[in-house]
Amino acid sequence: MRTHQLVLQWIENQLSAGELTLGGRLPAERMLAEQLEVSRTSVREAIRILEAMGVVRAGVGSGKDAGTVVIADPTTALGSALRLHVATSHLPVADIVETRVLLESWAAARARTDSPALTEAAALLEQMDAAVDTEEFLGMDVRFHLALAEAAGNAVVSAMMGSLREAIQSYAGTFTANLPDWDATAARLRAEHREILAAISHNDGARAADLVAAHIEGYYKEAGLAD
Amino acid sequence: MRTHQLVLQWIENQLSAGELTLGGRLPAERMLAEQLEVSRTSVREAIRILEAMGVVRAGVGSGKDAGTVVIADPTTALGSALRLHVATSHLPVADIVETRVLLESWAAARARTDSPALTEAAALLEQMDAAVDTEEFLGMDVRFHLALAEAAGNAVVSAMMGSLREAIQSYAGTFTANLPDWDATAARLRAEHREILAAISHNDGARAADLVAAHIEGYYKEAGLAD
DNA sequence: TACTTGATGTGGTTGGACCACATCGCCTAA
DNA sequence: TTAGGCGATGTGGTCCAACCACATCAAGTA
Numbered sequence: 169m170r171t172h173q174l175v176l177q178w179i180e181n182q183l184s185a186g187e188l189t190l191g192g193r194l195p196a197e198r199m200l201a202e203q204l205e206v207s208r209t210s211v212r213e214a215i216r217i218l219e220a221m222g223v224v225r226a227g228v229g230s231g232k233d234a235g236t237v238v239i240a241d242p243t244t245a246l247g248s249a250l251r252l253h254v255a256t257s258h259l260p261v262a263d264i265v266e267t268r269v270l271l272e273s274w275a276a277a278r279a280r281t282d283s284p285a286l287t288e289a290a291a292l293l294e295q296m297d298a299a300v301d302t303e304e305f306l307g308m309d310v311r312f313h314l315a316l317a318e319a320a321g322n323a324v325v326s327a328m329m330g331s332l333r334e335a336i337q338s339y340a341g342t343f344t345a346n347l348p349d350w351d352a353t354a355a356r357l358r359a360e361h362r363e364i365l366a367a368i369s370h371n372d373g374a375r376a377a378d379l380v381a382a383h384i385e386g387y388y389k390e391a392g393l394a395d
Numbered sequence: 396m397r398t399h400q401l402v403l404q405w406i407e408n409q410l411s412a413g414e415l416t417l418g419g420r421l422p423a424e425r426m427l428a429e430q431l432e433v434s435r436t437s438v439r440e441a442i443r444i445l446e447a448m449g450v451v452r453a454g455v456g457s458g459k460d461a462g463t464v465v466i467a468d469p470t471t472a473l474g475s476a477l478r479l480h481v482a483t484s485h486l487p488v489a490d491i492v493e494t495r496v497l498l499e500s501w502a503a504a505r506a507r508t509d510s511p512a513l514t515e516a517a518a519l520l521e522q523m524d525a526a527v528d529t530e531e532f533l534g535m536d537v538r539f540h541l542a543l544a545e546a547a548g549n550a551v552v553s554a555m556m557g558s559l560r561e562a563i564q565s566y567a568g569t570f571t572a573n574l575p576d577w578d579a580t581a582a583r584l585r586a587e588h589r590e591i592l593a594a595i596s597h598n599d600g601a602r603a604a605d606l607v608a609a610h611i612e613g614y615y616k617e618a619g620l621a622d
Numbered sequence: 623t624a625c626t627t628g629a630t631g632t633g634g635t636t637g638g639a640c641c642a643c644a645t646c647g648c649c650t651a652a
Numbered sequence: 653t654t655a656g657g658c659g660a661t662g663t664g665g666t667c668c669a670a671c672c673a674c675a676t677c678a679a680g681t682a
Binding site: 397433435436456458459461 | 665666667668673674675676677
Binding site: 172180183184186189190209212213216217218220221222223238240242245246248249250252253255256257258259260263264266267270271274322323324325327328332 | 399407410411413416417436439440443444445447448449450465467469472473475476477479480482483484485486487490491493494497498501549550551552554555559
């Protein structure tokens, strides 16, 4: 067992036991090192991993944002992992897209009408009508789809959805560049978003799922993603 | 930009550019530090993260297993991340199980009959008949379900499946302890496995998906998982 | 030829030092 | 008394130099 893993295990135990909770603070690196009788380097390596996993956030200085505090951001962890493995060509982009369709259509079929996330999605729809900048539109599109996923009420699916999106975000520019007519595409996307929301509102989960699948697959097909 | 992130970025670029490929070796830590004009500490922090992400494996000594080599193990990365967030109570176990049902039934519906993974699954079925030890049975059960997922031919889904399994592995003992009659349960699981494989062989994807969903949900329900 | 033994190179770990930063509280001057 | 400044304190961020354990390889030796 390497030293930093010992530190990792100690922290994970603290989390499991509820002695470290969301928003809580880890002991200062120097204190933790002394307490566990390891070097500060090893403590830092463990914290670096937890940071990459979206479990903690390290901040310098004093007071409010200082110290190493516990957060809960599973999305970045999964996103970074997926992105790195896409970089090694071990995870095909087509598989990412396929998985996204799978998760998102499931979420659409299962979305609860009374979910606050759904209200947020509807609000985003209005904002997207006013958006003129392509990048601004895409940013809201991301949030719209994430809100849709959240409406299903499954935290794991939401996190995975977000991470899939993040993993191929660097390709977004390439995709839009391949589109023959962005304005036309944007108009179509808006219309499809409305249809999806309408289907969910009418409790027609099956139709919502089909619409979402067609929505996503249609976009990537138009953008020329080889599959 | 923190120093270790610079190192991380450099390595990720090397991966994307194909200058570092699977099985390839990173420069030695001291060399890399000198080359990028950073301290060895920062290089090590970056490598620690990549290691946690399942992108590299570090080995001491000389020769074959020595040095830091590029691997491709997305499962452990996702698994660790999920496990940690389960520890913080931010990801409910019920959501993990639900996601597993979702992914695995999709995979069953989409499994290709000619997949080598399916052959492996069939072979595991035979071995499970001979297994007497509970732990041994469970180990093969994990591999059976992973083989099923691989038969669908989507690397992302396979990785996620494996990670979900890993994230709740520590609960496996609790689940089996809750079962009233392990032998009866094991017999049922074996029979259900056979049905699932049969459905796939007959190209009845829809039935296979239903069977898988009932198989998993039935097990956790019997084991008393609150949902 | 077979075996020992040292050289070499790898990651693993440690302690100490210094920096940048943000806050808190004392002290000074108005 | 009050307002401002300014140093003390504690945080993570970075770097350096040294040493360890380990695995291999090559030279030397019996």
